[in-house]
Amino acid sequence: MFEITWSSFTRIVTVGFLAYIGLVFFLRISGKRTLTKLNAFDLVVTVALGSTLATILLNDKISLLEGLTAFGLLIGGQYIMTFLAVRSKTFNKFIKSEPKLLYLNGNFLEDAMKKERINKVEILQSIRNQGKGSLEEVQAVVLETDGSMSVIQGEPGNTLANVKSDKKI
Structure with a gap:
């Protein structure tokens, strides 16, 4: 051995x-x-x-x-x-998936979360990992094609152009 x-x-x-x-x-x-x-x-x-x-x-x-x-x-x-x-x-x-919007302007997008098998706790964890202490600091959370979550502050602009969403951005 x-x-x-x-x-x-x-x-x-x-x-x-x-x-x-x-x-x-x-x-x-x-x-x-x-x-x-x-x-x-x-x-x-x-x-x-x-x-x-x-x-x-x-x-x-x-x-x-x-x-x-x-x-x-x-x-x-x-x-x-x-x-x-x-x-x-x-x-x-x-060969590639599309990024998916999971949270926007104070609303968790439940249908998208179910489809992607992501729960609220995991989104909150990704927000904390970005050093945010409050949901009011966050405008959007996107599940990226690599499985990571991007947390967006401020008004979401053209960075969400290719993000798949059931909601109007």
Whole structure:
């Protein structure tokens, strides 16, 4: 359980260092967009990259080249998906959800909350996380495409332009 052989230690250090360098190289050539978490798909890619790195490090049946190929496949797939999403509204709608208005001007939007499976306590928590002590300080709360909640102070303006709502904004 607490044993490690010299050869396994050497493999972990060597392959780990090279896999890390390979991952950094792939991330640099693929651009900043690869590690953003703008939606659920991006989060899955980020987690998969970490899982792949761990597998390369700890599974001696996986070669460095196989691991680097997996990195390339994940990053290449994400690049293709985002490339298509930027160029096709239909494809973009297929892979991404829309932000959803949950609270507006003192009113919790119950239908939207039920549809998104969000309760009032979670909205209040996100408001507190933004350092707000009162609902009077908040004009709107939006459930973003990445699952986070944006808390808006002041009059909601054009930042709500693409937010899906059953209420007139």
